Amino acid sequence: xxxxxxxxxxxxxxxxxxxxxxxxxxxxxxxxxxxxxxxxxxxxxxxxxxxxxxxxxxxxxxxxxxxxxxxxxxxxxxxxxxxxxxxxxxxxxxxxxxxxxxxxxxxxxxxx
Amino acid sequence: xxxxxxxxxxxxxxxxxxxxxxxxxxxxxxxxxxxxxxxxxxxxxxxxxxxxxxxxxxxxxxxxxxxxxxxxxxxxxxxxxxxxxxxxxxxxxxxxxxxxxxxxxxxxxxxxx
Numbered sequence: 001x002x003x004x005x006x007x008x009x010x011x012x013x014x015x016x017x018x019x020x021x022x023x024x025x026x027x028x029x030x031x032x033x034x035x036x037x038x039x040x041x042x043x044x045x046x047x048x049x050x051x052x053x054x055x056x057x058x059x060x061x062x063x064x065x066x067x068x069x070x071x072x073x074x075x076x077x078x079x080x081x082x083x084x085x086x087x088x089x090x091x092x093x094x095x096x097x098x099x100x101x102x103x104x105x106x107x108x109x110x111x112x
Numbered sequence: 113x114x115x116x117x118x119x120x121x122x123x124x125x126x127x128x129x130x131x132x133x134x135x136x137x138x139x140x141x142x143x144x145x146x147x148x149x150x151x152x153x154x155x156x157x158x159x160x161x162x163x164x165x166x167x168x169x170x171x172x173x174x175x176x177x178x179x180x181x182x183x184x185x186x187x188x189x190x191x192x193x194x195x196x197x198x199x200x201x202x203x204x205x206x207x208x209x210x211x212x213x214x215x216x217x218x219x220x221x222x223x224x225x
Contacts, residue, residue, distance in 0.1 A: 095210075
């Protein structure tokens with residue numbers, strides 16, 4: 001079936017560096033994507049979203065890029081901080097009921 | 113502002129016992145509501161969603177059921193828990209039926225022994 005997956009299960013970066021987390025999706029009809037951050041023992045926290053009519057969207061220190069040609073999504077975190085350490089999930093909207101399909105997640109570890 | 117609550121935060125139950133997890137949302141009306149399960153170190157699996165009172169859609173066949181007795185209340189239940197029901201249960205809400213962000217509650221950690 002359709003699914004959302006992540007290229008890298010774990011990403012380690014030095015504090016202050018930029019981080020890039022990647023996600024591949026397979027449902028070409030999906031038109032809405034979300035990135036979530038989940039800290040240990042907590043519920044996922046919304047970071048940023050993007051609709052399929054956009055290629056790029058920026059937030060505070062975060063940027064999401066969408067490449068519909070290759071069905072690829074990425075999350076860029078600028079000047080990564082220790083507080084950014086968490087699991088990051090991409091999610092894909094699959095239609096009525098606003099249902100989301102989540103990827104497996106990427107662990108981001110920030111080294112001080 | 114909107115707030116989503118879940119309780120209990122943690123629960124340890126014996127195999128074969130019943131289950132009731134509750135989720136409530138404040139500060140909005142007629143939300144879409146969702147139950148997810150997350151196994152350790154894994155992604156989120158959608159279990160149920162509801163677009164209105166008494167309207168429940170099941171995503172996967174399982175030992176669980178859901179109910180929505182009130183507009184902003186969503187309950188996850190089981191008559192007899194299995195070991196495989198252990199996990200982190202998350203409730204979420206969204207304001208619309210299409211292409212809207214889902215906002216998650218703090219979750220319930222369920223351990224079935």
